[in-house]
Amino acid sequence: MAADEVCTTQKAAELLGISVSSVQQLVEAGVIEAWKTKGGHRRIPLAAVHAYKAAPQSGIARAAAAPATVPVPDVHAPVSVLVIEDNAMQRALFERQLAQWGLPIAVRFCENGYQALIEIARSQPDILLADIVMEGIDGYEVIKTIFGYPELADMNVAIVSSLEPDALEQRGGVPDGVVFFPKPVNFDELRGYVRACCAHTVRKRLRRTA
Incomplete structure (x- = not known):
């Protein structure tokens, strides 16, 4: 060649x-x-x-490309939540907690940043809960990629990490518009955040159907 x-x-x-x-x-x-x-x-x-x-579906750029005709969103559809967590025990804890909240959400899990980028390209979730420290593509790389596309910039994004504030600052700090939840997670606080995001998503859908 x-x-x-x-x-x-x-x-x-x-x-x-x-x-x-x-x-x-x-x-x-x-x-x-x-x-x-x-x-x-x-x-x-x-x-x-x-x-x-x-x-098609080659990556997040495919998802970010605006379609010629924007479909009318289903106001009553569950709010989609994507959780990126490489620890199996943490994923099980998230799954158990989120299932008990009684919120209109549909939750998917990814074990690493690469899987998350593929899932985001495929489904464009409404809420992203991202761990930071992962092998390969880490949580910061996923968030940076999302914010690189205006069409995805209004996604509700939260970092859920055990990193100390100093370590977070060394990695660039918490990006503007992103909420930080330290581990171990206060699930009452996280539930309040997800509930607020659900309300925001429904309002956004209503505006699009108006």
Whole structure:
């Protein structure tokens, strides 16, 4: 394959409008074809990059592209909640607590940031509860990606993490518009937040149907 027919992960990230780490995750998952040189550097066929970019549901950019006709939202549909949590015990705790709240929500869980980006591209949840410290694409990378698209910027986003304030600041702090809940989680406070987000979502749907 000629040199002008391949690119680096950096170039692929620029072409796709995502981070280098996201490209690496896609390569490791086998979504984008690639190989390594003798020096250990990844090389990606440009054809594979363009094919991924053109494919439906290829990533969050596909979800962010505004459709020609915006469907009328179902005001009575459950409010969708996506929880990103890599710890199985924490996921089980979230699932048990959220099920007891009696709120009109539909909850999905992801174990890592890569899964979350795929799920966000597929369903565009109303509420995101994101852990921060995860292998590969972490919670900050997911949130940064979401806020990179105006069509997704009104998503209700909360960080749920055991990081201390100093450690959070070293990672960039809590982004504007994002709510922070420390672990162990005060589920009464989290329930109040989710309830408020549900009300906000319903009002937003009503405005769109008016």
